[in-house]
Amino acid sequence: MPRAIVIHAGFHKTGTSTLQQVLRQNRAALKPHLRAMLGPQMPELLHAARGYSTWRDPFTLDKFAHRFRALMAGLTGMPRRLLCLSAEELSGHLPGREGIPDYRAAPVLAAEMARIVTELLPGVPLRFVLTLRQPDSWLRSAYWEHVKSSSLTRDWESFATATRPGADLAAAADRVAAALPCPVSRIWLEDCADQPLGPAGPLLDLCGVPAAVQTGLKPVPRANSRADDAVLLALLAANRDYTDRDARQAAKRAILKAAQEKARD
Numbered sequence: 001m002p003r004a005i006v007i008h009a010g011f012h013k014t015g016t017s018t019l020q021q022v023l024r025q026n027r028a029a030l031k032p033h034l035r036a037m038l039g040p041q042m043p044e045l046l047h048a049a050r051g052y053s054t055w056r057d058p059f060t061l062d063k064f065a066h067r068f069r070a071l072m073a074g075l076t077g078m079p080r081r082l083l084c085l086s087a088e089e090l091s092g093h094l095p096g097r098e099g100i101p102d103y104r105a106a107p108v109l110a111a112e113m114a115r116i117v118t119e120l121l122p123g124v125p126l127r128f129v130l131t132l133r134q135p136d137s138w139l140r141s142a143y144w145e146h147v148k149s150s151s152l153t154r155d156w157e158s159f160a161t162a163t164r165p166g167a168d169l170a171a172a173a174d175r176v177a178a179a180l181p182c183p184v185s186r187i188w189l190e191d192c193a194d195q196p197l198g199p200a201g202p203l204l205d206l207c208g209v210p211a212a213v214q215t216g217l218k219p220v221p222r223a224n225s226r227a228d229d230a231v232l233l234a235l236l237a238a239n240r241d242y243t244d245r246d247a248r249q250a251a252k253r254a255i256l257k258a259a260q261e262k263a264r265d
Contacts, residue, residue: 001079001121002079002083003081004126005082005083005117005125006082006127006129006207007084007090007126007127008084008129008203009090009091009109009110009113009128009129010088010090010091010131011088011103011130011132011133011138011169011172012091012142012145013141013145014088014132014187015131015133015193015198015199016086018199018200018220019086019131019199022217022218022219023036024038026218029213029216030209030213033082033210035078035083035084036086038086039086039087042087046087046090048064049064049089049105049109050089050093051064052064052092052108053104053106054093054100061112064112065112065116068116086203088131090110091103091105091106091110092105092106092109094142094145096162097146101162102165102166102172103169106172106175107179108179110180111180125182127182127206128183128184129184129203130176131188131189131203132170132187132189133188135164135167138169139163139167142167143156143159143160146159147235147239148232148252151239151245152236153236153240170186198222201214231255231259235252235255235256238255
C-alpha cells in the first residue's frame with residue numbers, strides 16, 4: 001500500500017492542466033517520491049463522477065463508489081511512495097452546464113472516496129487538495145471553456161447571472177472540508193501562477209517532494225490559455241449558427257486552426 005494518499009479533486013479552470021502536465025512530464029524524476037495517477041488512467045471513474053454531478057442519484061453514486069473501490073483495491077507496492085490522484089472531474093462536471101450551477105456534488109464524491117480509503121487502507125494518511133481561483137476570473141474562464149467545448153449559445157451576462165453562485169470556490173471548498181474526516185488543503189491560483197511550476201509546486205510541497213527535487217523539474221508552458229476575444233466570439237457564433245453537431249464542430253475546428261496559424265505568423 002502507499003505510504004500516504006493525496007487526492008487533488010478540483011476545481012476546474014484553476015491551473016489544473018498545467019499542474020497535471022508538470023506531473024506527467026516529470027514522472028521519472030518524481031518516481032522515487034510519488035506515483036501520479038491522472039485523468040487518462042481513470043476514465044471510467046471520472047465518467048461516473050460526471051454522471052453523479054448530473055443526476056445526483058444513489059445509483060450513480062454507487063457506481064462511482066464501486067469504481068473508486070476497484071481502483072484502490074488494485075493498488076500494489078509503493079510502501080515508500082505517496083499516491084497522488086489529480087483530476088478536477090473527481091468533483092463532477094464544470095459548473096455552467098444545464099442543471100449544474102455549482103459544485104454541490106463535490107462534497108458527496110469526496111466523502112465517498114474518503115470512506116473507501118479508510119475502509120480499504122486503514123492507517124494510510126489521506127489528504128485532499130483543492131485548487132481555487134477568484135470568482136470573477138474563474139467565471140469568465142468557465143464561460144469561454146463552455147463556449148469552446150460545448151454547444152453553449154447563452155450570452156455572457158445570462159451565463160454569469162446563473163452560474164455566479166458556483167464561482168465561489170472558497171465556499172465550495174468549505175463544503176468539501178465539512179464533509180471529510182481528513183485534512184483539506186487549498187491552493188490559490190493567483191498565489192502561484194507566476195511560480196516556475198505554477199500550482200504544481202504547492203501540491204508537490206504537500207506531497208513531501210523535497211525542494212531540491214522540485215528545482216530540477218522541467219517546467220511546462222501555461223496550458224489552456226484563453227484565446228483572443230475575437231476567436232471566442234467566433235466560436236460562440238458557430239454554436240448559434242450550426243444546429244448539426246458535426247457541422248458545428250467542423251466550423252469550430254476551422255476557427256481554432258486559423259487562429260493558431262495566425263499566431264505562428
